[in-house]
Amino acid sequence: VTRVTMRRYTDAGIAASIARGDPFDKAGAYAIQDARLGPVAAYQGCYxxxxxxxxxxxxxxxxxxxxxxxxxxxxxxxxxxxxxxxx
Known part of the structure; x- marks a missing residue:
């Protein structure tokens, strides 16, 4: 089990991510390794x-x-x- 803590997003950051098309090729709409969005504040377990x-x-x-x-x-x-x- 891996515990993931997401960071808080701004409306502008979400809009920019959507405009780039970033969430549309991911099962959960984010990728932990996405350097532009940087969606994860912390994780415990297997990256x-x-x-x-x-x-x-x-x-x-x-x-x-x-x-x-x-x-x-x-x-x-x-x-x-x-x-x-x-x-």
Missing amino acids: CNVVGLPLWTAARLLGRAGLDITHITTTDLLPQCGNCTLR
């Missing part, structure tokens, strides 16, 4: 879980399926994966 795929969990499952994952390191993933609670 990649919010993006859509918890990479450490995926790596573990691939390992159980027989793939060699011993070479995967934090630098192979996202910078946020280094502190992941699923690691």
